[in-house]
Amino acid sequence: xxxxxxxxxxxxxxxxxxxxxxxxxxxxxxxxxxxxxxxxxxxxxxxxxxxxxxxxxxxxxxxxxxxxxxxxxxxxxxxxxxxxxxxxxxxxxxxxxxxxxxxxxxxxxxxxxxxxxxxxxxxxxxxxxxxxxxxxxxxxxxxxxxxxxxxxxxxxxxxxxxxxxxxxxxxxxxxxxxxxxxxxxxxxxxxxxxxxxxxxxxxxxxxxxxxxxxxxxxxxxxxxxxxxxxxxxxxxxxxxxxxxxxxxxxxxxxxxxxxxxxxxxxxxxxxxxxxxxxxxxxxxxxxxxxxxxxxxxxxxxxxxxxxxxxxxxxxxxxxxxxxxxxxxxxxxxxxxxxxxxxxxxxxxxxxxxxxxxxxxxxxxxxxxxxxxxxxxxxxxxxxxxxxxxxxxxxxxxx
Amino acid sequence: xxxxxxxxxxxxxxxxxxxxxxxxxxxxxxxxxxxxxxxxxxxxxxxxxxxxxxxxxxxxxxxxxxxxxxxxxxxxxxxxxxxxxxxxxxxxxxxxxxxxxxxxxxxxxxxxxxxxxxxxxxxxxxxxxxxxxxxxxxxxxxxxxxxxxxxxxxxxxxxxxxxxxxxxxxxxxxxxxxxxxxxxxxxxxxxxxxxxxxxxxxxxxxxxxxxxxxxxxxxxxxxxxxxxxxxxxxxxxxxxxxxxxxxxxxxxxxxxxxxxxxxxxxxxxxxxxxxxxxxxxxxxxxxxxxxxxxxxxxxxxxxxxxxxxxxxxxxxxxxxxxxxxxxxxxxxxxxxxxxxxxxxxxxxxxxxxxxxxxxxxxxxxxxxxxxxxxxxxxxxxxxxxxxxxxxxxxxxxx
Numbered sequence: 001x002x003x004x005x006x007x008x009x010x011x012x013x014x015x016x017x018x019x020x021x022x023x024x025x026x027x028x029x030x031x032x033x034x035x036x037x038x039x040x041x042x043x044x045x046x047x048x049x050x051x052x053x054x055x056x057x058x059x060x061x062x063x064x065x066x067x068x069x070x071x072x073x074x075x076x077x078x079x080x081x082x083x084x085x086x087x088x089x090x091x092x093x094x095x096x097x098x099x100x101x102x103x104x105x106x107x108x109x110x111x112x113x114x115x116x117x118x119x120x121x122x123x124x125x126x127x128x129x130x131x132x133x134x135x136x137x138x139x140x141x142x143x144x145x146x147x148x149x150x151x152x153x154x155x156x157x158x159x160x161x162x163x164x165x166x167x168x169x170x171x172x173x174x175x176x177x178x179x180x181x182x183x184x185x186x187x188x189x190x191x192x193x194x195x196x197x198x199x200x201x202x203x204x205x206x207x208x209x210x211x212x213x214x215x216x217x218x219x220x221x222x223x224x225x226x227x228x229x230x231x232x233x234x235x236x237x238x239x240x241x242x243x244x245x246x247x248x249x250x251x252x253x254x255x256x257x258x259x260x261x262x263x264x265x266x267x268x269x270x271x272x273x274x275x276x277x278x279x280x281x282x283x284x285x286x287x288x289x290x291x292x293x294x295x296x297x298x299x300x301x302x303x304x305x306x307x308x309x310x311x312x313x314x315x316x317x318x319x320x321x322x323x324x325x326x327x328x329x330x331x332x333x334x335x336x337x338x339x340x341x342x343x344x345x346x347x348x349x350x351x352x353x354x355x356x357x358x359x360x361x362x363x364x365x366x367x368x369x370x371x372x373x374x375x376x377x378x379x380x381x382x383x384x385x386x387x388x389x390x391x392x393x394x395x396x397x398x
Numbered sequence: 399x400x401x402x403x404x405x406x407x408x409x410x411x412x413x414x415x416x417x418x419x420x421x422x423x424x425x426x427x428x429x430x431x432x433x434x435x436x437x438x439x440x441x442x443x444x445x446x447x448x449x450x451x452x453x454x455x456x457x458x459x460x461x462x463x464x465x466x467x468x469x470x471x472x473x474x475x476x477x478x479x480x481x482x483x484x485x486x487x488x489x490x491x492x493x494x495x496x497x498x499x500x501x502x503x504x505x506x507x508x509x510x511x512x513x514x515x516x517x518x519x520x521x522x523x524x525x526x527x528x529x530x531x532x533x534x535x536x537x538x539x540x541x542x543x544x545x546x547x548x549x550x551x552x553x554x555x556x557x558x559x560x561x562x563x564x565x566x567x568x569x570x571x572x573x574x575x576x577x578x579x580x581x582x583x584x585x586x587x588x589x590x591x592x593x594x595x596x597x598x599x600x601x602x603x604x605x606x607x608x609x610x611x612x613x614x615x616x617x618x619x620x621x622x623x624x625x626x627x628x629x630x631x632x633x634x635x636x637x638x639x640x641x642x643x644x645x646x647x648x649x650x651x652x653x654x655x656x657x658x659x660x661x662x663x664x665x666x667x668x669x670x671x672x673x674x675x676x677x678x679x680x681x682x683x684x685x686x687x688x689x690x691x692x693x694x695x696x697x698x699x700x701x702x703x704x705x706x707x708x709x710x711x712x713x714x715x716x717x718x719x720x721x722x723x724x725x726x727x728x729x730x731x732x733x734x735x736x737x738x739x740x741x742x743x744x745x746x747x748x749x750x751x752x753x754x755x756x757x758x759x760x761x762x763x764x765x766x767x768x769x770x771x772x773x774x775x776x777x778x779x780x781x782x783x784x785x786x787x788x789x790x791x792x793x794x795x796x
Binding site (some may be wrong): 009012013030031032033034035036037052054075076077078079080081096097098118119120166167168211212213231232265266267285306307308309329350351352353371390391393394395396 | 793
């Protein structure tokens with residue numbers, strides 16, 4: 001009897017240990033660093049892939065994120081959580097380590113973009129419909145503040161070009177009102193607003209320089225851009241690049257270029273020309289055009305490799321099967337690549353040795369070596385669009 | 399009998415499940431992002447603290463790292479592993495998530511610094527004794543390549559100022575030989591070397607600009623600096639800042655300033671003057687001094703906040719209880735702080751909202767809000783020196 005009991009105990013014990021080991025293994029395989037993670041938006045499926053860019057692999061797929069036809073992503077400051085802003089006003093928090101959706105709120109009827117505050121505690125979402133900016137707690141997604149975008153006459157405005165800036169500030173533009181606002185969220189529930197009116201007709205998108213100093217809004221309703229120096233908000237808005245825009249001829253514009261795609265490389269900014277087959281080179285000290293580089297089509301994203309030596313460009317339909325690489329030193333095209341139909345977005349690895357490319361109509365994400373231009377990997381993805389790596393958590397204005 | 403046996407089985411099973419749960423819990427509590435982690439060197443104890451900077455807390459202590467009296471740290475590209483280069487030639491790999499030493503090799507008799515390649519696969523360590531650079535596999539710490547630093551006559555040289563550069567290159571200086579070498583590790587076991595001779599007497603330290611383009615070595619044996627444009631290695635070494643150094647008067651220099659402490663902010667570089675109570679402002683386009691800012695003592699580290707709006711400075715003995723903050727816009731001292739005795743090192747959070755400060759003789763690490771200058775936290779630490787956050791994994795030249 002004793003020996004039988006001991007036998008049972010031993011067998012059960014061994015079984016329990018084996019079970020523990022299996023549970024441990026399955027639960028802890030996702031114990032890993034988050035510095036080389038990212039997400040790829042699968043725009044047609046309301047889904048994101050969680051990927052890692054050290055060995056080019058897919059770790060998980062997370063769905064139920066709603067309409068991602070125009071989605072953007074920011075990260076928690078530890079790099080574990082992705083916040084996905086969807087077209088339908090959905091704000092989703094995705095746990096990259098567990099590969100699952102933590103929380104999702106439908107914060108408005110129609111949103112266009114978002115940002116995370118410098119301290120990582122607040123998320124701001126800009127809305128087309130009903131307009132305005134809503135601010136959420138990044139940990140819980142609980143609402144913190146609501147900033148209606150009403151002009152002087154009380155009319156609601158679409159909000160575009162929302163970015164974060166140092167000092168827990170957000171900066172954004174009011175499309176209909178033609179205004180730029182700075183919201184200081186030092187006291188999260190009581191935003192302090194600085195408003196600039198008459199900045200130009202229909203600001204449609206904006207960028208902030210990587211140091212968080214200059215906010216530049218593009219204008220849909222006229223040529224030129226509106227610039228705010230955030231070191232000197234008291235100086236107001238300055239008009240720069242008066243020729244930038246659709247110009248006199250009003251060429252057909254297949255897609256207004258994304259301004260967040262501007263490449264800032266050293267003292268130059270590389271800018272997609274509107275409606276033309278050209279990338280413009282701007283001297284950043286004087287915000288003046290100094291060169292014009294003919295390219296393959298109408299540029300959409302113009303992105304600088306992190307070391308500033310190369311600028312990669314994708315194009316609007318019907319030239320969107322192509323990528324071109326500009327050598328910043330010579331301002332010449334160094335390489336033309338044809339990844340396939342509908343090259344929608346690109347993301348560099350943090351130190352720039354590789355570039356990930358979404359090729360929507362080929363259902364593929366390609367990885368290129370930026371030095372040899374060799375294709376290192378190709379990953380299947382359903383209608384991929386935006387690619388966003390966790391290193392963004394550590395950058396200003398992304 | 400059956401029921402007894404079933405009873406025993408049930409009790410044992412429950413016990414086993416409880417045990418599994420406990421094991422799971424203890425093993426997986428360290429499932430977390432690594433983007434807000436870092437290490438603090440406890441120089442006298444051969445130990446590092448693993449910290450996180452979202453809520454200012456210590457997560458673990460890892461000891462057995464040898465002589466850390468002059469230590470530096472780089473990170474794996476996923477941010478999980480810290481590589482600690484010790485004074486005794488020790489190279490240690492620390493797992494931040496598990497809070498333990500993974501591996502340690504004694505690679506040379508006396509080392510001074512190290513770097514990680516752009517692709518994260520290689521570690522390079524520079525040595526005083528026996529001199530030269532050794533290259534290791536970042537995953538296993540197995541030796542990959544050995545680069546003896548012999549001048550044209552076959553004499554061994556101390557190696558200093560080792561940094562990584564884009565294209566899986568390392569750049570370093572030979573103190574005794576007066577040379578600068580570029581090692582291209584595209585084929586890891588067969589480094590291709592480019593050597594510049596007669597760069598100046600006794601290069602003692604160096605920096606690379608954040609874009610990885612310019613390598614600048616300081617000279618101990620004469621005034622001036624040696625600059626290599628890595629976009630144009632064929633152009634050779636250029637001498638710049640001819641007045642930089644100890645000058646005619648040969649003032650007593652309590653501590654040669656670290657060049658890696660140079661702050662690159664926009665078009666300016668902020669540079670510690672040697673032996674003088676001043677920070678020099680250099681125009682980066684022409685590498686020419688344009689201003690001189692009087693400060694509290696002989697500067698050691700001159701570090702730019704990530705947005706480039708502030709530069710923080712600590713000082714050599716006997717003024718090393720003080721920190722000063724320069725406003726980059728006005729080039730004036732914006733703030734003077736006295737954290738306590740022996741302020742040795744500083745590290746900004748990735749987006750610059752806070753600064754961590756080692757106060758060695760107070761056995762404390764302080765955290766400051768960089769906007770209000772308020773002290774946010776103080777953590778106990780035994781003789782802390784270097785502070786290194788994982789965001790360095792994503793930067794060039796750190």
